[in-house]
Amino acid sequence: MKSGGAAAAFAIVGAPGILRAADTVKIGLSIPITGLQAILGETLLNCYKLAAAELNAANGIGGRQVELFVEDNQTTTKGSIDKARKLLNEDKVDVIMGTIISP
Template identity: 95%
Template sequence: MISRRTILKSGGAAAAFAMVGTPSILRAADTVKVGLSIPITGLQAILGETLLNCYKLAAAELNAANGIGGRQVELFIEDNQTTTKGSIDKARKLLNEDK
């Protein structure tokens, strides 16, 4: 069995850091997609509105600072209507349609 200590001793960590730090890997996509399934309507709409404003503010700040690894942040917002069925449907839409 290979342990973390064995990998660190063999220099595997340096190779892993070199691969992760490569700019071509960081810029594999044009944007960073963030999918949000939040309650904009329904019983918890007040919480969803706060969440939505926080995510929009964070995305705006990240994009103003040249994004994440040079890629802009793109938000995909779905209203789950504070229901279990709505949450499942919106999560499936975010995964299957919005990728």
């Protein structure tokens, strides 16, 4: 099974409610675009963009396209908390990923 197929299979079994909730899967990324870990955040962002493009080219996850919401946590605890709140409360993402270090 290809890696995209494994992710889709997990999503179908692990989160059936999310799959029926909307037309897209909203993935929030809280990553350090600025600050001490910016070089790692830039690399991580490129990896997420590539993964989303590959999933979307293969009909998304459960037929839903992946949409990325990117926020710069500035490699700080406050930035991580503020951006997580924005992603959840304003952007209404389904999941948050991307942190490199623990706040």
